[in-house]
Amino acid sequence: MRARESRARKQRARRLRGRLLPAFLIGASLFLTERIWSRSARYTLEREQLVPGTRAQVFAFFVDPHNLSNITPPWIHFELLHLERAPLAGGTMQQYRIRWLGVPLQWESLIAEFEQNERFTDVQTSGPYRYWRHEHIFEDAGDAVRVRDRLQYELPFGLLGRIMHALLVRRHLDEIFAYRARIIEEVFGTIEWNGA
Numbered sequence: 001m002r003a004r005e006s007r008a009r010k011q012r013a014r015r016l017r018g019r020l021l022p023a024f025l026i027g028a029s030l031f032l033t034e035r036i037w038s039r040s041a042r043y044t045l046e047r048e049q050l051v052p053g054t055r056a057q058v059f060a061f062f063v064d065p066h067n068l069s070n071i072t073p074p075w076i077h078f079e080l081l082h083l084e085r086a087p088l089a090g091g092t093m094q095q096y097r098i099r100w101l102g103v104p105l106q107w108e109s110l111i112a113e114f115e116q117n118e119r120f121t122d123v124q125t126s127g128p129y130r131y132w133r134h135e136h137i138f139e140d141a142g143d144a145v146r147v148r149d150r151l152q153y154e155l156p157f158g159l160l161g162r163i164m165h166a167l168l169v170r171r172h173l174d175e176i177f178a179y180r181a182r183i184i185e186e187v188f189g190t191i192e193w194n195g196a
Contacts, residue, residue: 040130041162043170045151047177050144050191051184058145059117059138061187063087065094073179076100090114093125100128100172130154130161144191147184149177 051058061067064087065080072078077099084093092111097104107127114120117138124132131154139146155161155169 039158040154040156041165042131042152042154043165045149045153045170045173045177047149047181049147049181049184050141051147051188052144052191053188055117055138055140055145058147058188060087062136062138062147063089063120068096071180071183072098073176076176081106088114088120090120101168128156130156 065083066086069078069080077097079097080094081097082093082095084091088094088111090111090113093108094111095106095108097106099105105128108125109122109127109132110125112121112123112133113135119135119137121133121135123134131152133152135150137146137148137150139148151173155165157164
């Protein structure tokens with residue numbers, strides 16, 4: 001009797017293992033697939049430009065939100081929708097609309113950090129990015145101002161977002177910053193560098 005019960009228990013255990021192993025493998029593969037598809041990457045873009053003028057003049061230009069449409073490429077179709085105050089200051093919220101590849105996108109940002117004539121940081125509170133933090137830093141550089149940008153961003157859609165970044169987004173951000181640099185040169189002029 002005991003031998004028969006022991007064999008029956010072993011058979012039940014084998015059948016259970018036979019069911020659990022495939023279920024475990026399916027669950028593990030679904031978990032890993034979800035992790036691969038949903039995981040986003042954080043990217044950093046840094047730019048630097050020497051701008052003739054005083055730090056107060058250059059800073060004032062950048063914190064005037066109406067200048068944002070002038071330094072944004074026309075293909076973005078930038079439109080300021082709502083602004084709490086001008087010039088920008090800590091805690092200022094602004095809403096705007098852009099078009100990317102013909103798709104209209106709403107964007108809202110907050111000036112999260114602000115030090116007069118030194119730096120300010122805008123963060124996206126809602127919009128097309130999963131994460132967006134753009135720090136603007138202004139430093140004296142002789143007769144000019146060094147304007148440094150440090151942008152950290154993440155795209156939504158996991159693996160698809162990483163593919164879109166590689167194919168389009170990074171190149172478009174580079175084009176936006178290159179356009180902005182050209183407009184800043186038109187507004188302020190250029191710095192002559194003697195190589196010393």
